[in-house]
Amino acid sequence: MSTDSATDAAGRQVDLAITGMTCASCANRIQRKLNKVEGVTASVNYATEKASVTYDASVSTDLLLATVESAGYGASLPSQPVDAPERPGASLRTRMLVSAMLSVPVIAMAMVPPLQVDGWQWLSLVLATPVVLWGALPFHRAAWTNLRHGATTMDTLISMGTLAAFGWSLYALVLGSAGEIGMTHSFDLVVDLGRRRDGADNIYLEAATGVTTFLLVGRWLEERAKGRAGAALRALLDLGARDVAVLRDGAETRVPIDRLAAGDVFVVRPGEKVATDGVVVEGTSAIDASLLTGESVPVEVGVGDDVTGATINAGGRLVVRASRVGAETQLAQMARLVEQAQTGKAAAQRLADRISGIFVPAVIVLAVATFLGWVVLADDVTAAFTAAVAVLIIACPCALGLATPVALMVGTGRGAQLGILIKGPEVLEQTRAVDVVLLDKTGTVTTGRMELRDVLVAPGEDATQVLASAAALEDASEHPIARAVVAGAAERGLATTTERVTDFASLSGLGVRGRVAGTDVVVGRPGLLRDEGLSLSVALEDAVSSAREQGGTVVAIGWGGAMRGALVVADAVKDTSAEAVALLRDLGLRPVLLTGDDAVVAARVAREVGIAEDDVIAGVLPADKADVVRRLQGEGRVVAMVGDGVNDAAALAQADLGLAMGTGTDAAIEAGDLTLVRGDLRVAADAIRLSRRTLAVIRGNLMWAFGYNVAGLPLAAAGLLNPMLAGAAMALSSLFVVGNSLRLRGFQPRG
Structure with a gap:
């Protein structure tokens, strides 16, 4: 798209590719900047790293790009050729692994006194320097970018905390007494209130390296989840020839x-x-x-x-x-539906990002006030710097950085054992509020395969002979209904090869004809047999009508001037679907059956699984499934969608919570928030339970992490916590978060 062509009409729309975002607050900042431009309406999605912008003729795309860049981020038009950037996930993975390898010995030597051999502190400095300066570079870079634009995020506090811990350690090693060979750390957690300590013999490299490594793990997990955002569209388009x-x-x-x-x-x-x-x-x-x-x-x-x-x-x-052809096909239109649903979904901000807007500036102000207070009141610059560093270190969000990724790792690990894949922490918040669950019929509630359900025969006819003759004739056809008849006969112990078939002919769209054991046999639609002059008895006609009313597809068979029987095939309901519906109701959810099949078939399936007649929506076209989700959301409902087909992809993306059956298509799986690997609908209930439990653990972790900060900050500011004790308290808070998260390993399914 050129700039000139983009501004020649009102109401133009463009998706800008955004780079440089590190948290949900970045997306909000860009969105606010764009929406301040007259004639512009923008929605920025942190997960997909796109800005969907609608603008009028008075606005150029150059202005849009400049507006994003003025906020400190990069932007490009989709048609502009750009070099493929290095994958953030790959870069972060390298930083994470290298930082972890260097940090483990630093933390071990600081926390285990027997490992503190002569010169251990200098070895720690050598190992910690690349971690703090290179491993934490994304945090430092983001903090500097935000600072240039007058903003603060958790990156600001992470950068300041790690640099403060590293800087104080360097000061203590070079100018203090911490560099003396033979120095060891005491691990006394009791504060001596009668003696003020200046901390000049303490180093805090384990705090600087530990915080960096833990948060790199969290950031890497987040990037992995974000990298899947565009896969649903690719899976859709890959379906085409x-x-x-x-x-x-x-x-x-x-x-x-x-x-x-x-x-x-x-x-x-x-x-x-x-x-096409x-x-x-x-x-x-x-x-x-x-x-x-x-x-x-x-x-x-x-x-x-x-x-x-x-x-x-x-x-x-x-x-x-x-x-x-091309962008006008139904497949391409469905791809656009998925993209619109993903872009329109509000970015889920983590609790840490929301609170950081207040917490981070408050901690910085407190650290500065602590330093000035000690200088003015105690006239002791060393003690003032020690107290200020203690404030930054105890506020440095080590436990906060672990709160989400550790719980997510344990929860998703347990989920994988149970056939549940959770794509990222942002999907968990919706599970608590969901009140309606839409269930796709084919492949989700049912097997998605045609199966022989019944053999109807005219008075005086043998059901085994009727089925054997039909199966022998259908064995030469590749039609899915024919394959269901043949498979049904095999399950009943009938071998189709025992009946010799000659003069076989396929009547496309109607049925098949041939000689079975010397008898002319016709199998197909009842109308075909009537056209062939094969009469239908009243009793068999009543049975056929009843089967149709129950949602079955009827295939008639006849020879010798009369219809001898009829075969009923249908999409079979999974054995576990009724139990799954009951489990979903136990979670306070309202199950609704959503299908493209007709109302008769849908009503039969609903009765079998225990869904109320009023909660059946049948005859829904692919595009309309997403509309159904939007309509329910417009009524104030929080909607979960369970599906497995390409036709479900847009609805899965539009829903507040999308659960994709792993036995379905790639497009459905990638559009969903949760993937149910086993294809068992009961796992949907377990997935929601596990997601809610994981979210509860994450929230508990976050409450503890912030609670620890709230309790520890006043003590640090008062000089009652030296930086070493602050680092120890931070480590203990991290252990609590890890222990709390490990409780998820005991989650048990009910299905």
Whole structure:
């Protein structure tokens, strides 16, 4: 997009790629800056690192880029060629691993007196220097950027705390008595109130390195979660065909999909994907659209029928005229739905980021006031500096940095054992407030596979013979319903190869015909058999009507002038779905069945699993699923969505909490917040329980971390805590946070 073309009409929209954000407060700052520009409405998503901006003709994209840069961050237009940046996750991982290797011996020597050999403090300095200056560089850089623009974040406190601990240690080693060979740290946690200590014999390198390493671990975990944000769109677009056989002058020419134009005629062979949206001009077949629409029953198509790109031709050869290509296809439109839902979702700010707006400046002011107070009242610069450093060290958020990542690591580790994958800490906050859970039918509540449910026979007919004859004939067909009949016969011990089939013919869209053991047999839609002159008894007709009312698909079979029976196939409900619905209700949730199938099929499934008739939404198109979520959210509901198909991806992204079945498509999995690996709906209830428990532990950790700061800061400011004791208290608070988080290992599923 050029600047000129971007400003030639009102109401233009652009997605800016943002760089340099380190926390949710950065996204808020950029959003506020952009929204202050007249004619601009912006939403900045920290997770996807994008700013979705709507602007009028009086605003240029150059102004938008300059506004973001004036806030201290980088921005670029999506069409501008840029060098691929180094992956933040890879860079952070290197910093984290190197810092961890260097920090472990520093912490061990400081905390375990027998390890303090002669010169240990100088060895600690050598090991700690690269950790503080290089490992913590992202925090220092972010703190400096924020400082230049008059703002403070947790990065500011992290940078000041680590540099203060390192700077004081360097002072104590070079100018104090801490550098003397043979010096050891005493580990006395009792403060001698009768003697003021200047701390000149103490070093705090373990505090500087420990804080850096712990927070690098948290930042790396966060970057990993953010890196998945665009995968849902990639998974959607990967569904499309890569090339296509175009008919030109009667000959087939295979060309890349991007060379296909509207109006071109192309061929789709059995088993191939339909290259793009179009209209059938030759042939008949069954189209498997389950990946795209979620409907379990294949759709019969013929000349004049519309077909959708990325669906699969499950039957005969089709010739299709392309009607929509590229960005106009249904697949591309679904991709845009996912992107809009992700961009529109409010960025979940961690509690630490929200409080840091007040906490960080307050700590800095307190440290400065402590220093000035001691200088004025006690006329002791050394003691003043010691107390000020103690304030910064005890406020340095070591436990705060551990609060979220450690609980998340334990919670997600336990979840992985149970088949639950939690993508990041930001998804947990919604689990507590969720009150409605939308359940996709096909592949989530049901197996997603057609199965033989019943064999209906006319009076006087043998059910085994009817099924054996039908299965023998259907064994030559690749139609999904035919495969269900054959599989059902095999499960009942009937071998289709025992009946010899000759003169087989497929009647596309209607059924099949052939000779079975010397008898002419027809299997297909009841209408086909009527057209063939095969009469239907009243009793069998009543049974067929009843089966249809129950949501089954009926395939009739006949020979010798009469219909001998009918086979009922349907998408089977999973054995665990009814129990799962009950478990979800126990969590205070209202289960709602959402499906693209018709109302009769949906009502049957709802009855089987215990969902109320009023809580069934049937006949929903892919785009409408996200609309259903938005409608419920507009009514004040907090919505969870459980799904597995591409058609669920937009709804999963739009929902406050998306739970994707791991047995489903990549697009659904990547759009969801939680992934249920086992494909068992009961795991959805366990996932919500585990998420709520993990969130409770995180909040408990954060409350302890801030509570420890609130209690310790006054003592440090009063000179009752020297920096060493402050560092020890900080280490103990970290141990508490780790211990509290480890309780999640005992989580037990109910399903």
